[in-house]
Amino acid sequence: xxxxxxxxxxxxxxxxxxxxxxxxxxxxxxxxxxxxxxxxxxxxxxxxxxxxxxxxxxxxxxxxxxxxxxxxxxxxxxxxxxxxxxxxxxxxxxxxxxxxxxxxxxxxxxxxxxxxxxxxxxxxxxxxxxxxxxxxxxxxxxxxxxxxxxxxxxxxxxxxxxxxxxxxxxxxxxxxxxxxxxxxxxxxxxxxxxxxxxxx
Amino acid sequence: xxxxxxxxxxxxxxxxxxxxxxxxxxxxxxxxxxxxxxxxxxxxxxxxxxxxxxxxxxxxxxxxxxxxxxxxxxxxxxxxxxxxxxxxxxxxxxxxxxxxxxxxxxxxxxxxxxxxxxxxxxxxxxxxxxxxxxxxxxxxxxxxxxxxxxxxxxxxxxxxxxxxxxxxxxxxxxxxxxxxxxxxxxxxxxxxxxxxxxxxxxxxxxxxxxxxxxxxxxxxxxxxxxxxxxxxxxxxxxxxxxxxxxxxxxxxxxxxxxxxxxxxxxxxxxxxxxxxxxxxxxxxxxxxxxxxxxxxxxxxxxxxxxxxxxxxxxxxxxxxxxxxxxxxxxxxxxxxxxxxxxxxxxxxxxxxxxxxxxxxxxxxxxxxxxxxxxxxxxxx
Numbered sequence: 001x002x003x004x005x006x007x008x009x010x011x012x013x014x015x016x017x018x019x020x021x022x023x024x025x026x027x028x029x030x031x032x033x034x035x036x037x038x039x040x041x042x043x044x045x046x047x048x049x050x051x052x053x054x055x056x057x058x059x060x061x062x063x064x065x066x067x068x069x070x071x072x073x074x075x076x077x078x079x080x081x082x083x084x085x086x087x088x089x090x091x092x093x094x095x096x097x098x099x100x101x102x103x104x105x106x107x108x109x110x111x112x113x114x115x116x117x118x119x120x121x122x123x124x125x126x127x128x129x130x131x132x133x134x135x136x137x138x139x140x141x142x143x144x145x146x147x148x149x150x151x152x153x154x155x156x157x158x159x160x161x162x163x164x165x166x167x168x169x170x171x172x173x174x175x176x177x178x179x180x181x182x183x184x185x186x187x188x189x190x191x192x193x194x195x196x197x198x199x200x
Numbered sequence: 201x202x203x204x205x206x207x208x209x210x211x212x213x214x215x216x217x218x219x220x221x222x223x224x225x226x227x228x229x230x231x232x233x234x235x236x237x238x239x240x241x242x243x244x245x246x247x248x249x250x251x252x253x254x255x256x257x258x259x260x261x262x263x264x265x266x267x268x269x270x271x272x273x274x275x276x277x278x279x280x281x282x283x284x285x286x287x288x289x290x291x292x293x294x295x296x297x298x299x300x301x302x303x304x305x306x307x308x309x310x311x312x313x314x315x316x317x318x319x320x321x322x323x324x325x326x327x328x329x330x331x332x333x334x335x336x337x338x339x340x341x342x343x344x345x346x347x348x349x350x351x352x353x354x355x356x357x358x359x360x361x362x363x364x365x366x367x368x369x370x371x372x373x374x375x376x377x378x379x380x381x382x383x384x385x386x387x388x389x390x391x392x393x394x395x396x397x398x399x400x401x402x403x404x405x406x407x408x409x410x411x412x413x414x415x416x417x418x419x420x421x422x423x424x425x426x427x428x429x430x431x432x433x434x435x436x437x438x439x440x441x442x443x444x445x446x447x448x449x450x451x452x453x454x455x456x457x458x459x460x461x462x463x464x465x466x467x468x469x470x471x472x473x474x475x476x477x478x479x480x481x482x483x484x485x486x487x488x489x490x491x492x493x494x495x496x497x498x499x500x501x502x503x504x505x506x507x508x509x510x511x512x513x514x515x516x517x518x519x520x521x522x523x524x525x526x527x528x529x530x531x532x533x534x535x536x537x538x539x540x541x542x543x544x545x546x547x548x549x550x551x552x553x554x555x556x557x558x559x560x561x562x563x564x565x566x567x568x569x570x571x572x573x574x575x576x577x578x579x580x
Contacts, residue, residue, distance in 0.1 A: 069463065110460045142545050143394035143402060144457035145470055145538060149524045179436065179527060182394075183387050184455070184538075186436070186527040 058083040062094050065157045065198060066101070066108040067150040073199040074154055076161075077102050087163070088121040094162055095121075095131060098154060111154035113140030119175070127167030128190055129159055135174050138181055145184035152185060153197040160193035168192045257305035261287070261336055261358065263324050266317050271495045272348075272363040273320045275338060284351035284358045291347045298347050298360065299327060301335030309334070320344070320364050338362065348498060376499070378574040380423040382443040384453035385410040386538075389433030394458025394543075396550030403431065405544070405553050406454045412563035413454070417570065436528025444492075444533045450503065450570065451536035453526075456553055457543045465543035466517035469504040471497065472529035472536070490530030499535035507569030511541060514565060535573075539566060 059080035068075040082093050095118045102108035115136040122130040141151065156169045168190040171178070178187055260280030267274045279287065286305070291298040301307060313325040322341035328334050343365035350359040385406040387393035393402025407428070414424040425446050427439040434442075443451045457465045472493050493500070501521075508519040529536055541562050544550040552558045 069461075113460075142458035142460055144459055144465075144543070144545075145455065145524060145526070145540060146457065146465075146468060146522060147459050149522075182458075183391050184524075184527060186525045186530070188527075191525075 055082055060090070062097060063158065063161045064094070064098055064102075065111075065154045065161070066098075067111055067147075067154065068199065069107045069109055071199055072146060072150075074150065074157060074197045075108060075200040076198070077106075077108060079103070088123060091121045091123070091129060091131070091159060091163060091166075092118045094158065095155065098158055111151050113137060113142075115140050123163075123166060127165055128170055129163070129166045129168070130170045130172055131155065131159075132172040132175055138173055138178065141182045143182040143184075148180070148182050148185045150197075151181060152187070152191055153194050156191045157193045157195075157198055259286070259302040259305040259307050260310050261300075261302075261307060263311045263314060263336075264357070266321065267491075268318045268320075269491075269495050271366075272361045273318055274494070275317070275321065275324065275360045275362065277336070277358040277360075279356045279358055281356055284356050287351075287358055289347070289349045289358075289360070291344075293344060296340045296344075297337050298340075298362070299335045299337045300358065300360075301333055307334040307336070321362055375576045376449075376574050378422060378449045378570065380425065380446060380448045381417055381450045381452060381570065382425050382427060382446055382448040382534075383410045383413055384427040384439050384443070384451060386453060386455035387433075388428050388431055391433050394456055394545060396456075396544030396553060397547055398554065400544060400550060400554050402456045402458070402544055405456050405559070407431070409559050409563050409566075410454045412559055413452075413566055416563055416567040420567075420571070437531060440528040440531040443536075444531070448534050450573075451532050451534050452503075452507075452566065452570070453536070453538040454566075455538055455540045457540045457545075459543055459545045462546045463543065464517060464546055464549050465540070467508070467511040467514055467519040467539075467541040469508045469511070469519065469521050470526055470538040470540070471500045471504050471521070471523055472526045473523040492531045492533050493529055493536065496533065496535050500537060503535045503569070503573045504537045506572040507537060507539060507566055510565045510569035510572065511539075511562075513568075514541060514561065 060083045061078060062081040063076045063078050065074040065076055067073070079097070081097050084090050084093055099112040099114065099116055099118075101110035101112070101114065113136055115134075117134040117136065118131060119134055120132045122132075124130070141148070152171070155171070159166045159169055170190040171181070171187050173181075180187055259282055260278075261282075262278045262280065264276040264278050266276070282302075286303050287300045288303050289298065289300040307326075309326050313323065315323050317324060318341075320340065320342050322339045325337050325339070326334060327337040338360060340362065345363045345365040348361040348363070350361070351357075352359060385403070387401075387403035387406060389403075391403065393406070395401060396405075410426055411429075414426065417424050425442075425448065427442050428434050439453075440451075457468070459465065504521045508521050511519040526538055529538075542549045542553045542558075544553060
């Protein structure tokens, strides 16, 4: 159909313009895609993620730390997370994936109550991220000193890994400081990442 | 990925437009302009320039500062991101010094020697032996009973605790005085803790095991106090304050564990994490509440070792010792541990925690661990 129109002497300039625009778009896209200025590697959404979330837009690759059944320490799972422009919204997206839990069927186990939500995030100029959770973080937490420790460091080590500007994390619940999440670990002060908790 | 699509698109266009030389020329020119931009940029960001010189590795260890405690002086060194395990620490008590040097690489002399630290530690300086191996030397001003070395990460630090030698301090592990023990049943009141089968609550299990442990220890003539003896909520700091005011010799907190997924948990004895009670923002020499546990940490570790060894008598998984930032523990002025034996979230272990026989056995094994500690048996 298109071929015929060209042969029949229709105007070529719209096609030239379209071709030029396409080439410019492809070239610019390729340039920005490969550019070093991009802070994280872009990924084509993995099938599982797109199927589960119904989301096929841009993603970042996030390293999420979950507890491992093998040794009771943290192991990383790398997976795509929805990309958003605002930094604090990006932190919310990553923590949302932590709450969603690890891919089923492996050695990794959840570190957060499924009903918990991140209500807000603030990162101050000293690199402290204030992560404000809904009350379900406390109400639905199963307890146990090590389970609580793993909840905390799964969050802290993940955020420090995925956001180099985050140096420490302060946990809030419904906007307020809490002494502990489930009666064992002192959450009144910020946590710095603890590399010794990561075992892979 | 994009590269493949790019070439394919170019091919499609060139096939279609071959009959139109002018268009081909324009498109080709545009593509020629764009292609170098795409191909010149690296696919992945360049690796950070962290390569070290191949022949000689330079090692940094800066003196950060000190803190004076009644029984010891803590010296902190920043190892410049290096694994502190790369440092060998060699005390020389007769020579009145402790020296550390890198196992691999050459130390840089990167701080000004400190000539006056406190009465116990006279100075921190560099040393270079005949083999040209460079190290840091800490010279003592008074007799020293021992040096505890902690190799910490995030940030990488080497911490030396230099202990003051006192007239009464025994030269070797011997009997420890255990006259008063505070037992802390976890949770209470609205704070129920973990939940198990048949609506079993951690707060009730903890109180019941604590009462059984109290009976055993009292029969041995030990004075026992409980942070709560009813279903009441007590804050972590109030529990610590109670034990401090009672001048207790030991603090043993009783808990059960919980988890997101069912599964048997190894019996676990916790001590407070050294990183959890350090506060870089604190002024030098400040006597903060959360620093109170520091002088007792070696004994807390010994108590944890003895109780963990005894809990092997439960059978099943081998007991483990873990450190974490236990709420309220930083303020305790005595050796202190938390015991978790059994996971309430696991149907089988949760069921056992509901049995009298299991609770009796658990209380008996904890008391044996306390007795071993008192005898000076060191099972770390």
